[in-house]
Amino acid sequence: GAVVSQHPSWVICKSGTSVKIECRSLDFQATTMFWYRQFPKQSLMLMATSNEGSKATYEQGVEKDKFLINHASLTLSTLTVTSAHPEDSSFYICSANRAGPAGTQYFGPGTRLTVL
Amino acid sequence: GNSVTQMEGPVTLSEEAFLTINCTYTATGYPSLFWYVQYPGEGLQLLLKATKADDKGSNKGFEATYRKETTSFHLEKGSVQVSDSAVYFCALSPPNDYKLSFGAGTTVTVRA
Numbered sequence: 001g002a003v004v005s006q007h008p009s010w011v012i013c014k015s016g017t018s019v020k021i022e023c024r025s026l027d028f029q030a031t032t033m034f035w036y037r038q039f040p041k042q043s044l045m046l047m048a049t050s051n052e053g054s055k056a057t058y059e060q061g062v063e064k065d066k067f068l069i070n071h072a073s074l075t076l077s078t079l080t081v082t083s084a085h086p087e088d089s090s091f092y093i094c095s096a097n098r099a100g101p102a103g104t105q106y107f108g109p110g111t112r113l114t115v116l
Numbered sequence: 117g118n119s120v121t122q123m124e125g126p127v128t129l130s131e132e133a134f135l136t137i138n139c140t141y142t143a144t145g146y147p148s149l150f151w152y153v154q155y156p157g158e159g160l161q162l163l164l165k166a167t168k169a170d171d172k173g174s175n176k177g178f179e180a181t182y183r184k185e186t187t188s189f190h191l192e193k194g195s196v197q198v199s200d201s202a203v204y205f206c207a208l209s210p211p212n213d214y215k216l217s218f219g220a221g222t223t224v225t226v227r228a
Contacts, residue, residue, distance in 0.1 A: 004159070032214060034214075034215075034216075041221075042220060042221070043205065043218040043219060043220045043221050044160075044205070044216075044218045046215060046216070046217075049215065093159065093160070095160075097214050104162070105162075105214065105216060106162075107152075107159040107160040107161070108159050109157075109158060109159040110159060
């Protein structure tokens with residue numbers, strides 16, 4: 001199979017602190033990873049596309065200095081929410097693209113972030 | 117731009133009932149179309165896909181046909197089970213692009 005993990009699965013932090021979320025492809029190499037945000041009872045909104053060894057490409061309206069993305073290896077991408085505020089509370093989901101037919105993305109289980 | 121509109125839920129059904137979830141899209145050219153499923157407490161999983169007009173994707177008893185003329189990709193299952201309770205997302209990716217645009221999701225609950 002193609003398994004993608006995320007860590008942590010949930011995190012609670014105080015306002016003003018930074019939180020790092022890891023996304024790993026466990027049994028395949030992923031040249032491209034995607035980060036999504038999902039609000040309650042809403043769809044997934046693409047935040048950024050992360051390519052190994054290069055800068056992430058952010059979607060319109062997403063603050064790149066707020067959401068720092070690093071794709072250091074073919075199996076690991078990280079999302080750091082800097083100076084988190086309550087409005088950043090959300091469900092963050094990553095996906096990894098396995099080489100093959102377009103759109104073969106494998107999703108992680110998500111990370112629930114709550115900022116107090 | 118690209119967008120996906122799918123039937124609002126929630127949908128509640130009895131076991132063995134027929135399920136249809138409507139999905140229409142707006143896109144340039146011939147996008148690839150997908151249905152993803154999210155079971156409680158789990159990540160999204162690809163359920164089925166179709167990459168060109170008139171293709172039919174099928175998996176686990178679910179089917180969807182790529183209809184270019186109506187820009188639709190409706191999901192159907194003839195006899196649902198309790199284990200089909202989940203959130204279903206319709207999605208598209210443009211030609212030669214891995215980016216996915218998702219619909220709002222439809223929550224389906226199947227009662228025994």
